[in-house]
Amino acid sequence: MNYKSYLFMLFAVGFLFACSTQPQQTEMVKPDWSDNPWPEIRKKRINQLLPEAMKAAGVDCWITIGRENHNDPIAVHVGAENAGGTAVFMFYLDDSGFHSLAFSPDGEATSLDELNIHDEVIRVDRGASAVQVAADFIKEKGFKIIAVNSSSSNTMADGLSYTQRRNLEEALGDYSSRLVSSTDLVYEWLSIKLPEEVEILKKAAQMASDFQYEAYAMIVPGKTTDAEVAKFLKAKMAEYGVTDAWHPDQNPNVNSGPDRGHSHATDKVIMPGDVIQTDFGVKLYGIWVSDIQRFAYVLKDGETEAPADIQQYWENGKAGSRIALAAMKPGVKGEDVDRAQRDLMDANGSLYVPWSTGHPVGYVAHDVGPNLGGARLETPRPAAQKLLKKGMVFAFDGFHTWKREDGTEKTISVEEMAVVTENGAEYLIQPQEDLILIK
Numbered sequence: 001m002n003y004k005s006y007l008f009m010l011f012a013v014g015f016l017f018a019c020s021t022q023p024q025q026t027e028m029v030k031p032d033w034s035d036n037p038w039p040e041i042r043k044k045r046i047n048q049l050l051p052e053a054m055k056a057a058g059v060d061c062w063i064t065i066g067r068e069n070h071n072d073p074i075a076v077h078v079g080a081e082n083a084g085g086t087a088v089f090m091f092y093l094d095d096s097g098f099h100s101l102a103f104s105p106d107g108e109a110t111s112l113d114e115l116n117i118h119d120e121v122i123r124v125d126r127g128a129s130a131v132q133v134a135a136d137f138i139k140e141k142g143f144k145i146i147a148v149n150s151s152s153s154n155t156m157a158d159g160l161s162y163t164q165r166r167n168l169e170e171a172l173g174d175y176s177s178r179l180v181s182s183t184d185l186v187y188e189w190l191s192i193k194l195p196e197e198v199e200i201l202k203k204a205a206q207m208a209s210d211f212q213y214e215a216y217a218m219i220v221p222g223k224t225t226d227a228e229v230a231k232f233l234k235a236k237m238a239e240y241g242v243t244d245a246w247h248p249d250q251n252p253n254v255n256s257g258p259d260r261g262h263s264h265a266t267d268k269v270i271m272p273g274d275v276i277q278t279d280f281g282v283k284l285y286g287i288w289v290s291d292i293q294r295f296a297y298v299l300k301d302g303e304t305e306a307p308a309d310i311q312q313y314w315e316n317g318k319a320g321s322r323i324a325l326a327a328m329k330p331g332v333k334g335e336d337v338d339r340a341q342r343d344l345m346d347a348n349g350s351l352y353v354p355w356s357t358g359h360p361v362g363y364v365a366h367d368v369g370p371n372l373g374g375a376r377l378e379t380p381r382p383a384a385q386k387l388l389k390k391g392m393v394f395a396f397d398g399f400h401t402w403k404r405e406d407g408t409e410k411t412i413s414v415e416e417m418a419v420v421t422e423n424g425a426e427y428l429i430q431p432q433e434d435l436i437l438i439k
Contacts, residue, residue, distance in 0.1 A: 031203075033241050036285045041196055042077065043117055045189075050091060051098040053188035054147075061092040061143040062185055063134060065164050072149055072159030074186065076287075079117040084108050086164075088134035089118070092143060101137075103130040131164075135171035146175070147182035153382070156368055157186035191369035192391040193362055197288060198419050201362065201393055202428045204282055204290035205417045208245075209429060211236045212278050212294040215254075216436050221272050221298050226254040230265035233280060245281025245289035246365040252280035256298075258408030259401075261355075272300040275310060275410060276438075281365055291365045291395035293415035296436035306435055313400045314435050316348040317412035321398025321431065324357050324372070325418055328388060328425035334370035335384040341399065342375050351401040352376075353411060356384075358396025361417060365395070372396055392420045393428070 054062060064072055066080030066087045075081045078089045085105035092099055100118040102109075106126055113121040124130045138146060150165060151157035160168075169176035193201070215232045218224070233252045237243065244251045254265040256274040270276065276298065281291040295314070297306040306314070320341045327340035338357040345353070356373025359366050369392050374380025398414035417428040 030240055033285060037196065037200070038285055038287050039115070039117075041194060042079070044194060044196075046078070046091070046100060046117065047098070049192055049194070050189055051093065053185050053192075054091065054093055054098075056188045057147065057182075057185035059145045059147040059180065059182075059185055060094070061090065061138065061141075061145070062147040062182055063091075063138075063168075064089045064149055065131065065160060065168070067164075070161075073156050074149060074159055077190070079112065079115060082108065082111070086130050087112075087124075088130045090134060090137070092141070094141070103134045103137075105130060129167075129171070131167055132171045135168065135173075135175070138172065139175055144178060145180055146178050147185050148179050149182050149186075150179075151181050151183040151186075154183045154186055154368060156190060157182045187368055187386075190363065190367065191360060192389060193393050193419070194391070197362065198391075198393065198428070200284055200288045201290060201417065201419075204242075204245075204284045204288055205292055205428045207240070207242065207284075208280050208282050208290045208292040209294060209432075211282075212252075212280055212292070213436065215278065216276070216294070216296045216438060219270055219276075219296075219298075219438050221270055221274075221438065224270050225267045226256055226265040226270065226276075227267050229254040229270075229276075229278070233278075237282060242282040242284060243286065245283050245291060252278055254278050258404060258406075259411050270298060270438075272298050274298045275412070277411075277413065279415065288362060289365055290417060291361050291415065292417065293397070293413055294432055294436065295412055295414065296438050298438045305437065309402075311435070313402055313412050316345075316350065316400035317398040317414045318431075318433070319348070319398065320344055320357075320400065321396070321414045321416055324396050324398065325416075325425055325427065328394070328418060328420055329423060330388055330390050330420060332388050333385055334372045334388065335374045335380050337372045337388075337396070338384070339375035345399055348400060350399060351403065351409060353399045353401050353413075355397070355399075355413070357399070358394045360392060361395040362393050367393075369394075388420050388425075390420050390422055394418055394420075394425075 066075050066083030068084050080089050088103040090101045102118045102121045104112050106123050109121050109123040149157050149160040215229050230252050249264050256270045256276045276296040279293045283289045323344050324341045327337045341357050358372035360369030361367050370386035371383035374384030395417050401411040416431045418425045
């Protein structure tokens with residue numbers, strides 16, 4: 001990309017945000033979580049998105065086996081989260097269209113039927129095997145390609161245990177040769193979010209951003225520790241009835257020192273001259289998560305703004321975020337988004353950053369979908385070769401890394417969230433434009 005093209009791209013993306021230099025914080029109203037939209041959204045996802053995912057993956061039947069205490073990670077997406085005895089959830093395509101069945105032990109069949117998720121709930125008598133009943137149905141229908149949740153590359157498609165797989169193969173007999181991995185199917189299905197889900201993700205992103213601004217406002221340089229900032233954010237989560245977007249020990253990650261990667265906050269005291277990174281996300285309704293980073297600079301005595309070098313590093317990182325966003329559009333590889341930013345990082349003199357530019361986000365912080373990385377790797381991971389599609393949501397960073405006076409490295413990683421649209425991509429919330437200054 002030549003210099004003029006780069007400037008034009010930055011102008012086009014930045015124009016949308018030129019009217020304001022700080023992200024707008026919403027009025028913090030405690031939400032009512034009792035009206036959970038997930039049941040209706042789940043049904044819509046099954047009936048609208050799953051048939052297309054099955055066609056894209058080239059399968060005509062998909063089965064998931066649910067059970068108590070050690071359930072399949074996909075269970076909540078197919079209505080299997082409350083399975084007691086072993087139950088089989090089946091989705092298939094035939095000449096008459098798309099269908100969904102649940103083969104359920106009699107004890108749970110009534111409550112499952114009342115959820116109105118599946119076309120039919122087939123009761124399995126006590127003592128009988130739901131797996132065998134489902135296998136008999138498969139053989140009766142003559143399905144040719146049957147997807148099951150065994151995967152070497154996608155944990156969300158790897159919920160079938162060894163014992164379950166063996167029992168299923170025994171029940172299917174010769175039909176077991178028709179089993180294939182659900183890797184591609186689950187990828188195609190979970191990587192796309194409905195518009196209603198994007199709206200919820202916007203709320204999760206805004207909440208994570210607003211909480212961080214409040215946390216930075218309570219810092220007393222020379223006294224407050226990174227861990228105390230993290231504790232403040234934990235208290236905000238409890239106050240608003242939301243939970244962690246990833247492992248509680250590492251959410252939030254507040255770091256006023258050198259780079260530490262994904263880690264917990266420590267007892268380091270925040271001092272004048274520090275650049276503070278907070279990596280934080282919240283989960284709404286127990287389903288949708290955000291992943292947002294906000295950065296602050298602690299002013300030294302006599303300073304009213306960040307030093308010129310720190311300010312330039314910030315501008316470089318922000319420019320990386322903008323050029324990555326401009327590179328996102330349907331049909332682009334994840335690797336190409338990473339390359340757009342890394343070319344800019346090289347031009348701006350950034351040190352090498354080992355982390356990918358971005359990752360899918362939605363049901364978990366590192367969700368199913370294309371990886372926005374691999375541009376500088378000799379062999380990029382397969383997920384970096386996947387194409388972006390409308391409805392995919394990403395958390396992604398604008399990077400700049402420099403060497404500190406003590407020889408350690410520090411990275412500004414302006415992490416925002418965006419959704420891929422028909423012709424490009426757009427931020428879920430207004431991005432951070434300026435370093436937060438702490439007096």
